Amino acid sequence: MSAEGEVSKVTEALHELNVQQVIQLPKLGPIDFSISNAVIYMWLSALVVFVFFFIISRRLRKQPDTLQTIGEILLNFATGHLTGQIGEKGKKYYYLILTIFAYIFTMNILGLIPKPEILKPYTPTANINVTFGMAFIVFLVVQFQGFRRHGFRGYLGSWLTPPGVPKALAIPLNLVFFVVHLMGELFKPLSLAIRLFGNTIAGHLVILVMLGLVIEFQSYLIAIPPLAFVLAMNGFEIFVAFIQAYIFALLSVIYIESAIYAGH
Amino acid sequence: MDAETAAKLAAGLGMGLATLGPGLGIGYMTGRTADAIARQPEASGDIRTAMIIGVALAEALALYAFVIAILLAVAS
Numbered sequence: 001m002s003a004e005g006e007v008s009k010v011t012e013a014l015h016e017l018n019v020q021q022v023i024q025l026p027k028l029g030p031i032d033f034s035i036s037n038a039v040i041y042m043w044l045s046a047l048v049v050f051v052f053f054f055i056i057s058r059r060l061r062k063q064p065d066t067l068q069t070i071g072e073i074l075l076n077f078a079t080g081h082l083t084g085q086i087g088e089k090g091k092k093y094y095y096l097i098l099t100i101f102a103y104i105f106t107m108n109i110l111g112l113i114p115k116p117e118i119l120k121p122y123t124p125t126a127n128i129n130v131t132f133g134m135a136f137i138v139f140l141v142v143q144f145q146g147f148r149r150h151g152f153r154g155y156l157g158s159w160l161t162p163p164g165v166p167k168a169l170a171i172p173l174n175l176v177f178f179v180v181h182l183m184g185e186l187f188k189p190l191s192l193a194i195r196l197f198g199n200t201i202a203g204h205l206v207i208l209v210m211l212g213l214v215i216e217f218q219s220y221l222i223a224i225p226p227l228a229f230v231l232a233m234n235g236f237e238i239f240v241a242f243i244q245a246y247i248f249a250l251l252s253v254i255y256i257e258s259a260i261y262a263g264h
Numbered sequence: 265m266d267a268e269t270a271a272k273l274a275a276g277l278g279m280g281l282a283t284l285g286p287g288l289g290i291g292y293m294t295g296r297t298a299d300a301i302a303r304q305p306e307a308s309g310d311i312r313t314a315m316i317i318g319v320a321l322a323e324a325l326a327l328y329a330f331v332i333a334i335l336l337a338v339a340s
Contacts, residue, residue: 081313191324198327201334247320254317 019127020120037120038127045106045124049099074098082249086257093256096141100134101249108200108241112234125244126201128193135189135196138252143185146259158263188255192248199244203237275336282329289322 023035056071064072078098083090104125111123124130146155159181161170210226210233217223265273297315301308 191321194327194331195320195324198330199323202327202330243316247316250313250317251320 019122022120037122038124038130040120041110041122042107042124042130045103045110048106048110049102053102074102077101078249082253086253086260089260090253090257093141093253097249097253100138100252101245104134104196104248105241105245108245109238111200111204112237112241123200123204125196126204128197131196132189132193134248135192138192138255139185139189141252142188142255142259145256146262149260150262155259155262188251192251196244196248199240203233203240207233207237271336275333278329278336279333282333283326286322286326290319293318293322 019036019038021034021036022040025033025035027033053071056068060068075094075098078094078101079091082097082101083094086093107124107130111121111125115121149155150158156178159178161173161177165173207230210230213226214223293315297311300311304311
């Protein structure tokens with residue numbers, strides 16, 4: 001417990017979760033285009049994903065080496081296990097789904113690697129703007145597919161009372177069904193974004209709080225159990241990084257599927 | 265009790281209470297999955313996928329509370 005007004009060392013360590021400006025740029029109206037460490041780590045993750053798949057695609061051989069095998073496993077995973085469940089209509093979405101999966105996984109793993117203060121460490125997925133931006137892209141794809149495949153009337157019609165209900169009952173029920181479906185569609189991207197954000201930031205906070213014990217007490221005796229816990233927690237966080245990327249991709253597939261087969 | 269103390273108390277209590285439901289749900293789901301895999305090991309892949317989706321949906325409830333708790337503890 002530190003006294004009022006004095007910034008404790010634990011609070012200082014929390015700077016890892018703060019966005020820091022690296023290059024200041026002038027504001028355009030309300031939008032700030034300054035390059036922060038979050039942006040830099042997002043670019044870095046995108047670069048890693050791009051270079052990885054670029055190298056693999058340049059050196060395809062009959063007898064695959066380790067790198068090519070990893071790439072083929074990822075591609076089979078995206079085309080078979082993830083988008084395969086949509087059926088023939090969903091084959092082309094593996095571009096989007098594989099990119100989302102690889103990008104989120106890389107951002108999570110890059111954020112887990114301990115970095116010195118000079119590199120301004122940051123995990124982009126621990127920022128709700130990043131996760132909500134990605135969820136919003138999925139939302140746009142889902143709604144666009146729904147409207148394109150069923151038409152305006154057909155897609156909105158699939159939100160109303162299902163056929164077979166008597167007319168007198170269906171008309172008042174339409175309002176209820178429409179509102180419920182609208183809320184459902186709006187909460188899909190919200191839950192995607194908050195799930196990824198919450199999981200990432202909760203893991204980082206638990207690690208930080210445990211390391212905060214070491215910083216606060218400054219004793220070797222107290223340091224050992226938290227360090228062991230942090231080591232175990234880091235291993236668990238690698239698992240969580242994979243699971244969250246997988247969940248985000250899988251739920252995106254399920255949402256796209258529900259829009260393609262709306263009304264069935 | 266002033267407003268800030270009340271908000272921090274609410275954040276801690278709310279977070280603890282909010283983990284109860286999802287914790288029960290995830291435990292029940294995982295147990296049922298173990299049952300189902302023991303009954304039909306050849307369908308374990310599909311069952312596991314269904315479990316992971318269910319766990320993710322249940323976990324999201326605790327995470328909503330977590331976001332609210334952070335807002336209460338930091339923003340008040």
